Each structure stands twice: as structure tokens, then as C-alpha cells.
Amino acid sequence: MDWSGLALSVGMAAAAGLVGSFAVMRRMSLASDALSHVALPGIGLALAFHLNPVLGGMAALLAGTLLVFGLERRTGIATETIVGVVFSLALAVGSLLASGEELVDALLGAPGRTGAWELLLGLLGSAAVVTFVLVERNRLVLSLVSADIARTSGVRVARLELAYLVAFALTVALGLRYLGVLLMGSLTIIPAATGKRLARSLGGMLAISSACAVASTLVGEALAGRLHRPTGPLVIAVAAAVFLASVPIRRAR
Amino acid sequence: MTNALEVEGLAVGFGRRQVLRGLSFSVPAGGSLAVIGPNGSGKTVLFRALIGSLPHQGEVRWAPATRIGYVPQKLDVERDLPLTGWDFVAAKAAVVRASQVEARHALELVRLPEEAVASPVGALSGGQFQRLLLAAALVGRPNALLFDEPTSGVDEPGEERLYQVIHRLQVSEGLTLLFISHELNVVFRFAANVLCLGQDPPCYGPPEEILTPRRIAEVYGEPMGYHHH
Numbered sequence: 001m002d003w004s005g006l007a008l009s010v011g012m013a014a015a016a017g018l019v020g021s022f023a024v025m026r027r028m029s030l031a032s033d034a035l036s037h038v039a040l041p042g043i044g045l046a047l048a049f050h051l052n053p054v055l056g057g058m059a060a061l062l063a064g065t066l067l068v069f070g071l072e073r074r075t076g077i078a079t080e081t082i083v084g085v086v087f088s089l090a091l092a093v094g095s096l097l098a099s100g101e102e103l104v105d106a107l108l109g110a111p112g113r114t115g116a117w118e119l120l121l122g123l124l125g126s127a128a129v130v131t132f133v134l135v136e137r138n139r140l141v142l143s144l145v146s147a148d149i150a151r152t153s154g155v156r157v158a159r160l161e162l163a164y165l166v167a168f169a170l171t172v173a174l175g176l177r178y179l180g181v182l183l184m185g186s187l188t189i190i191p192a193a194t195g196k197r198l199a200r201s202l203g204g205m206l207a208i209s210s211a212c213a214v215a216s217t218l219v220g221e222a223l224a225g226r227l228h229r230p231t232g233p234l235v236i237a238v239a240a241a242v243f244l245a246s247v248p249i250r251r252a253r
Numbered sequence: 254m255t256n257a258l259e260v261e262g263l264a265v266g267f268g269r270r271q272v273l274r275g276l277s278f279s280v281p282a283g284g285s286l287a288v289i290g291p292n293g294s295g296k297t298v299l300f301r302a303l304i305g306s307l308p309h310q311g312e313v314r315w316a317p318a319t320r321i322g323y324v325p326q327k328l329d330v331e332r333d334l335p336l337t338g339w340d341f342v343a344a345k346a347a348v349v350r351a352s353q354v355e356a357r358h359a360l361e362l363v364r365l366p367e368e369a370v371a372s373p374v375g376a377l378s379g380g381q382f383q384r385l386l387l388a389a390a391l392v393g394r395p396n397a398l399l400f401d402e403p404t405s406g407v408d409e410p411g412e413e414r415l416y417q418v419i420h421r422l423q424v425s426e427g428l429t430l431l432f433i434s435h436e437l438n439v440v441f442r443f444a445a446n447v448l449c450l451g452q453d454p455p456c457y458g459p460p461e462e463i464l465t466p467r468r469i470a471e472v473y474g475e476p477m478g479y480h481h482h
Contacts, residue, residue, distance in 0.1 A: 025334060138344035145328060145341060145374070148306050149389065152323040152399075153348045196335055200373050202344075205335040 004119045006221070011126030012174040013187065013217040017195070017210030018133040019171045020188035022140050022164065024196050025205070028079060029189045034087040036172040036185030038064030041090050043106040043181070044097025053106065054118070057181070058173035064090060065169040069162055094181075109180030109232035118177075125174050132167045133206075140164065141202060179232040187213055190239040197246045212242055255316060257282040257397055257429035258303070262311035265295070265302050272298045273309075278448055278457055282316060282396075283423065285430040287444035287460070289437070291473050294451030296433045297326055300399050303431070315397070320349075322395030324386045326402065326433070332375035338385045339370050342392060349393030359388040362418050380411050387415060391422070398422075400432040402439075412436065416443050437464060 023032040042060025043053040064086055071082045098106055133140070139160055143150035147157045168188070175184035195209030220235030227234070256279045263276040272295040280286045288296050302309040304323055315321070338360075346356040360370055363384040369377055370385075377385060390398060398419065402412075416439055422428045434440050440447060440460055447463040449456045449472045456463055456472070 025336070027331070138347040141336065141340065141344040142348055145330065145336070146325050148301060148304060148325055149323055149345070149386075150348075151306055152304050152321040153345060153393070155348060196333065199335040201335060201337045202340040 006218075008119055008122045008126075009178060009217050009221065010214055011123050011130075012171070012178065013191075013213040014210045015126045015129035015133075015171045015174060016184075016188045017191045017213030018206055019129055019164075019168050020192035020213070021195055021205050021209045022133065022144065023168065023188060024192040024209075026144055029193070030080065032168055033185035033189050034083045035064065035068065035168065036061075036188075037087050037094075037181050038090040039172060039176055040094025040106060040181050041097055042094075043176070044094045044103075047098055047102050047106075054173065054177050057106075057176045058170070060090070061169040061173050062166065065165045069165055073158070105180070106176075107180050107182045108230060109176070109178050109183060122174055125170055129167050129171050129174075132163065136160065136163070137202070137206070179235060183232045183236045186236045187216070187239060190236065190243050191216060194239075194243045194246045197243070198249060212239065216242060255282050256280065257284070257316050257319065258431070259314040260303070260312065261314075263299075263302060263313060264310040265298050265307055273302070273450070274453075276311070276450075276455060280429055280431060280446075282429055283427040285423065285432070285443055285445050287440040287447045288431065288433045288450065289435070289440060289447060289472065290450035290452075296450055297401055299450065300401055300431070300433065304399065319397050320393060320395045322390030322393070322398045324383070324390045324398070324400045328382075328386075330375050330382070332373075334373060334375045336374050337371055338365065338374055338377065341374055341385065342370075342389050345389040345392045351393045355394075356388075356392050359391040360385075362391060362422075363388045363415065384411075384415065387418075394426070396427065397429040397431070400430065402432060402434045402436070412439065419443070437469070440464065 020032075023029060039057035039061045042056040042058070042063075044056075045060075046053045046056025068079065068082050068086055071077065072079050094106070095103065139150065139155045142153055142155055143157050143160055150157050150160075171188060172184045175187060179187055191212035192209040194212045195205045199205040199208050216239035217235050220238045221231055223229070223234045223238070224231040258280040260279065261277045263273055264271065265273040276299070278286070288299060290296055298307065300323070301307045303313055304321060305313075342356045342360060343353060345351075346353060365381060365384045365388060369381045374382065374385065387400070390400075400419065419428070419430060420443055423430055430443070432444070441464060444460055446458060447460050449463060449468075451472055456468065
């Protein structure tokens with residue numbers, strides 16, 4: 001793998017670990033994993049119209065995020081339920097739009113050579129997500145513990161929620177090409193689950209989670225080269241192995 | 254004396270169920286109001302409407318430059334959440350642009366032991382967690398404190414101490430206090446006025462007038478004991 005690809009995957013993994021920490025702490029692991037699948041119809045449409053599939057996926061993710069956010073606020077139905085419905089619909093529509101090898105690539109990822117603009121956008125996107133989580137972490141913490149406490153502290157809770165969902169969607173979009181629709185959600189959730197298992201403070205959680213995501217990506221990458229196997233599934237397998245290894249470890253008291 | 258809070262014709266409903274209706278009262282700056290009433294009478298709903306967390310009809314007017322500290326009654330926090338007491342209080346301090354020194358001072362005021370501050374919030378006892386919430390509410394020098402007391406969780410001497418801390422802040426900082434309590438002794442000692450929900454119309458007045466055995470029986474539907482210190 002070339003250096004630019006490596007830089008891109010490290011940036012994407014760091015963003016995934018950070019944004020995933022809050023997804024796991026907010027108990028939206030399943031919802032956020034499913035949300036990542038919303039990218040599929042966008043990829044299908046982009047392929048049908050000979051456009052860049054990542055841009056199509058990103059557009060679908062943003063549209064899906066806004067739809068979920070809007071429906072949740074209007075109807076009061078739980079996020080999990082809405083994401084479940086929107087996800088199934090997206091997967092169905094996406095499978096109709098893409099087919100054969102394209103579909104497999106979209107689902108599991110197909111890292112290829114990275115263009116200069118793709119590298120630039122990817123690095124900027126990762127930097128934006130990392131900055132968002134680090135700058136907003138205190139507001140995210142308050143609204144995680146109690147939206148009412150956050151509100152009385154001057155946090156615009158609805159706006160923060162939306163910004164968080166957009167950051168999440170952006171993170172997933174960053175990894176689409178690399179890990180695919182099915183696996184990218186896992187890279188946000190599994191390292192964060194390891195972090196939650198091992199850490200006892202917020203700083204520890206963010207550090208362990210992003211370190212696990214970056215390490216899994218690098219190890220998966222190296223293994224893929226040696227074993228001549230696709231990268232995405234190996235990255236997730238490594239992340240899951242780290243999580244399973246963390247299960248017997250009790251967090252330091 | 255100017256009012257810290259004026260409420261006029263407040264009504265809150267969920268679907269067809271009207272929880273609060275036609276509620277009007279005011280709280281002078283530096284004053285203290287206890288809200289009492291049986292379960293389901295809308296005490297917490299009232300607080301959440303006052304802080305703008307629930308859609309409502311009618312007017313809620315806080316004095317200009319009001320900084321609210323809010324202590325919710327009960328929070329559903331996971332036991333294994335990797336967030337220490339200090340993480341939480343420091344987050345509040347950062348958001349309201351208060352110093353870490355002030356955050357430490359608030360923790361000292363509520364007498365939360367150092368090991369509890371360093372523990373994950375999910376591992377704290379009910380009473381410790383409530384003190385943590387009070388400390389967080391006090392960070393940022395609020396001039397109005399809304400304290401939703403849990404029905405259980407804080408042992409009685411501990412509860413008494415918390416109210417003494419709040420009372421001292423009322424005297425020294427002119428803090429306006431609104432609190433929900435099931436402890437009529439506490440209401441007697443620390444409230445200048447009492448608002449009792451669950452009656453139509455709600456009753457309002459100083460504790461000596463409101464907390465008569467007959468009235469208490471009317472509000473709660475049964476006689477409730479209290480000792481007047």
C-alpha cells in the first residue's frame with residue numbers, strides 16, 4: 001500500500017474510534033452500525049450514472065441521517081426503530097440498483113489507488129471529524145448524561161445531536177471505499193466497545209478506542225498483503241479479536 | 254423585590270392528558286419555593302417546562318441574565334459507562350466556561366469524597382450520584398437552582414446537609430431556589446412558599462398556611478406525618 005493510502009486509512013480509523021466512542025456510550029451501537037448501510041443506494045445510483053461511488057454513498061448517508069433525525073423529532077419513534085426501517089429500505093433499494101461484483105465491492109470495500117483529490121478530501125474529512133469530537137466532547141458528555149442538564153448549561157441539544165449524526169455519517173463515508181458498507185459501521189463500533197470495556201474515564205475511552213481502531217487497520221492492512229486476502233474483512237476480524245481478548249480483562253479499579 | 258421567575262397560565266399536556274393547566278405563580282429573586290404533590294401530579298413536568306425542555310402553553314419568564322443550575326431527579330446511567338465524576342463536573346465547567354478550581358470547590362461544597370469523584374459515575378451510590386449532580390449544577394455560579402429531589406437515594410442526614418449547603422448559598426449568593434420534595438420537614442425549614450400540585454386549583458402560600466394536616470390530606474389523599482422543628 002502506498003503512503004497516501006496509509007495516511008488515509010489511519011485518519012479514517014482515528015475518526016471512527018472517536019466518533020464511535022460516543023455512539024457506544026449513547027447506546028446506539030446497533031443503530032449506528034445499521035445507519036452505515038444507508039450508503040448503499042447512493043453507491044448504486046452513482047454507479048448507474050457513472051459517478052464516483054463514494055460521493056454517491058456520502059450523499060445517501062447525509063440524506064439518511066437527516067431523514068432519521070427528522071422522523072425521530074417529528075414522530076417520537078425510537079431512533080433504533082427508524083434506523084431499522086430506513087436501513088432495510090436502503091439495503092433493498094441499493095441491491096436493486098447495484099449488481100454482481102459492484103455490489104460485493106460496495107458491501108465489502110475495494111481499496112484501490114487513491115487519487116490526489118480523494119486523498120485530500122479524505123484527510124480533511126478525518127480531520128474535521130476528529131476536531132469535532134475533541135472540541136465538542138464536553139457538550140457531548142453533558143447531553144449524554146442528561147439532555148436537561150445540557151440544555152440548562154446552554155447547549156443547543158438538537159443542533160449538537162444533528163452535528164454528531166453528520167459527523168458519524170461523514171466517518172462512515174470516509175471508510176466506504178476501503179471497508180465497504182457492511183464493515184465500516186463495525187470499525188466505529190468494535191474498537192469503541194473495547195474502549196468501553198477497558199477504560200474507566202472519558203480520556204481513557206477515547207484513547208483506547210482510537211488506538212484500537214488505528215492498530216486494527218494497520219495490522220489488517222499488513223495481514224492482507226501477506227495473506228493476499230481483502231483488507232476490509234481482515235481489519236474487522238483483527239478489531240473483533242482485540243475486543244474478544246479484552247473481555248476477560250477487568251478494568252483497573 | 255424583583256422576581257426571578259414569573260409563570261402565567263402554564264399548561265403542559267401529553268396527547269390528550271393534561272398534566273398541568275392554568276398554573277400561575279412567581280418566585281422573588283433569592284426566594285425559595287417548594288413544589289409538593291403526589292406522584293404523577295406533574296412536579297418534574299413543571300421543572301422541565303420551566304427549563305424549556307417540554308413544549309408548553311402560557312408564559313415562563315426568567316429574569317434577564319438568569320443562570321439555571323438543574324438537578325434532575327433520576328438518571329438512567331449505565332453502570333459501566335467510562336465516565337468519572339470528575340469527567341462530568343469538568344465537562345460542565347468547560348461548557349459554562351468556569352474554571353477547574355470552581356469545579357473542585359463545588360465538589361468540596363457537596364462533600365463528595367475524592368474516591369467517588371475518581372470513580373465511574375455508574376458505580377456511585379444514589380446519594381453520591383445526587384451530590385455529584387448538585388456539584389455540577391453549582392458550577393458556573395447559577396443564580397437559580399432547580400432541585401428535583403429523589404424519593405429515595407439520599408439518607409436523611411445527608412439530605413439535611415445538602416439543603417444546608419444550598420441554604421448557605423442562598424444567603425451568600427442570593428440564589429433563587431425551586432425544589433421538589435417529599436420531605437415535609439425539609440419543606441418547612443427551607444421554603445418561603447409552597448406550591449402544591451395535584452389539586453385544582455393548585456394551592457400556593459407560605460408553609461405554615463399550606464402544610465396544615467387537613468390540606469396535606471387533601472393534596473396527598475391521605476394523612477402524612479411531619480414534625481415541625
